[in-house]
Amino acid sequence: MPDLILHHYASSPFSEKTRLLLGYKKLPWQSVIIPAIMPKPDLLALTGGYRRTPVLQIGADIYCDTALIADVLEHLQPEPSIYPEPEKGLSRILAQWADSTLFWAAMAHNLQPRGAAEVFANAPPEAAKAFGEDRGKMSAGNMTRLRPADAAAAYKSYLRRLSDMLDDRPFLLGEAPCIADFSAYHSLWYTQRIHAVKNILQLTPAVLDWMDRIKAIGHGSPAKITAADALAAARAAKPHTLLADSTFQDEHGIALGSAVTVRAESFGLEETAGTLVAATRTHYTLARMIGGGGEATGTVHVHFPRVGYVLRPAEG
Known part of the structure; x- marks a missing residue:
């Protein structure tokens, strides 16, 4: 290896x-x-x-x-495969949605003013400014940013849809996690780290239970x-x-x-x-x-x- x-x-x-x-x-x-x-x-x-x-x-x-x-x-x-048959194509499409549409809605919610204030609470004042300027340069003004209220509305809808997928299965497409699970998880993981904004996850208990299952996988050593x-x-x-x-x-x-x-x-x-x-x-x-x-x-x-x-x- x-x-x-x-x-x-x-x-x-x-x-x-x-x-x-x-x-x-x-x-x-x-x-x-x-x-x-x-x-x-x-x-x-x-x-x-x-x-x-x-x-x-x-x-x-x-x-x-x-x-x-x-x-x-x-x-x-x-x-174990992260591209299960026969849902291989579906898992990739869902992962791409999660890494883009879901991610940007979640991050607009996460880094609204009260979320950003918590993230940078223990950093010097210039750290938040430097982070914002850095991320601004990465997008170069060519991306539409969701306002916090619009982001929260979209994020809630996406969480409900994920919850619906988890009604009768432990993971999004079946009995084992696939690439869609890992892609959908990481935005929510960031939300869960920020006390000021994480209550949005409480609306979907099935999603929280699923997050616990993903977290339990761990990072290895x-x-x-x-x-x-x-x-x-x-x-x-x-x-x-x-x-x-x-x-x-x-x-x-x-x-x-x-x-x-x-x-x-x-x-x-x-x-x-x-x-x-x-x-x-x-x-x-x-x-x-x-x-x-x-x-x-x-x-x-x-x-x-x-x-x-x-x-x-x-x-x-």
């Missing part, structure tokens, strides 16, 4: 999703704690620009976005390492992807070997530049030199899911 290195921080909802997936798969992993806001020099030395949290590193392969990370973990440990250790592991390794599909699928008229950039469609718009070495039905892969430490040595492959990301030719 290769060493799995998760770059994350404790309060990151999407990191909680991945930590639980690692626990469910019973995969050993190594933990690198990264800053919640920029600058993130050690992480960007690996990704080349991508700064969302978390990032999974396996040697010189860097996997971005939890949708792709989940696929990697499924490849490494197929059982991660080993702590440093960012320097992670960079050294990348420099010492050669890229070797764990993504199963390899057939070139050209939707852009961009040939393999071209200089390109990849960025997220709507949140976290920083580009990663490199050489396109894979463009399949599920993912893009860019080859680039490792940065950091005043040098650029060794090659990493940075992997992105195809859905939700924009591929472009590099300018100039």
